[in-house]
Amino acid sequence: MPKPSIKINAQLNSILQEENFDNFSVTQLRDTYLTMASTTEEPVEARKYVYRQIHRLINKGLLLKKGSKNSKSIVYRKSELFFEAKFIVQRTTAPTVSKATSAPVITNDAIKQLEERLKESEVDLLTSIGESEEYMRLYQSFPEMKTHLESQYLQAREKSSKLLGKIKAIKSVLSHQQK
Structure with missing residues (x-):
């Protein structure tokens, strides 16, 4: 075939x-x-x-x-x-x-902007991970608030996933440009 x-x-x-x-x-x-x-x-x-x-x-x-x-x-x-x-x-x-x-060549300014976006996204990711971890600790301390804390935890996890995708995309573009 x-x-x-x-x-x-x-x-x-x-x-x-x-x-x-x-x-x-x-x-x-x-x-x-x-x-x-x-x-x-x-x-x-x-x-x-x-x-x-x-x-x-x-x-x-x-x-x-x-x-x-x-x-x-x-x-x-x-x-x-x-x-x-x-x-x-x-x-x-x-x-x-x-x-x-x-234009096949990306400018140094664009690379700097991508690196800045990468740093911002990494900080946001760490913040989001910390937030989701805190919701888990709060749930263990206050099980009666399960419904509210669970939805907040899931939102924080979803945000972390999106940020991780964003980071992967930026890293992919940067690695492609540095080849």
């Missing part, structure tokens, strides 16, 4: 080809795409675009979907076929990509 070939946006290809970029959500891929692509796209439009591309890759058998249909915890992972596929990279697929994407 011949290896499948598929046209793909250059930025999406770069992100998906990263070895450690697997088991991702649509939002994680969108955030990484927006950071890397330097687009003028709104996050909602970028999410729709990324979702359409993920669906295309699922239909070709290159990505596998894990999670129930209406769940917010759906993740996608690369199939064996993904590693065998031939990707035909296209420079710009999204219509709102700015001219900045044609």
Whole structure:
């Protein structure tokens, strides 16, 4: 059977080809795409675009979907076929990509901004982890407040997960630029 070939946006290809970029959500891929692509796209439009591309890759058998249909915890992972596929990279697929994407070199100013965002996100992550740990300690001390503390704990954990995704995306972009 011949290896499948598929046209793909250059930025999406770069992100998906990263070895450690697997088991991702649509939002994680969108955030990484927006950071890397330097687009003028709104996050909602970028999410729709990324979702359409993920669906295309699922239909070709290159990505596998894990999670129930209406769940917010759906993740996608690369199939064996993904590693065998031939990707035909296209420079710009999204219509709102700015001219900045044609420049392959990222400026030192942009790298500094990314590093600053990374530091801020790491501090926010530590804060969020500390918050969730404190909710657990409060629950142990005050079990009668279980309902309120449990919902606060879950919100803090969700925030931690989002921040971790943000950190991974920024680190991925920085490591890609330093190659």
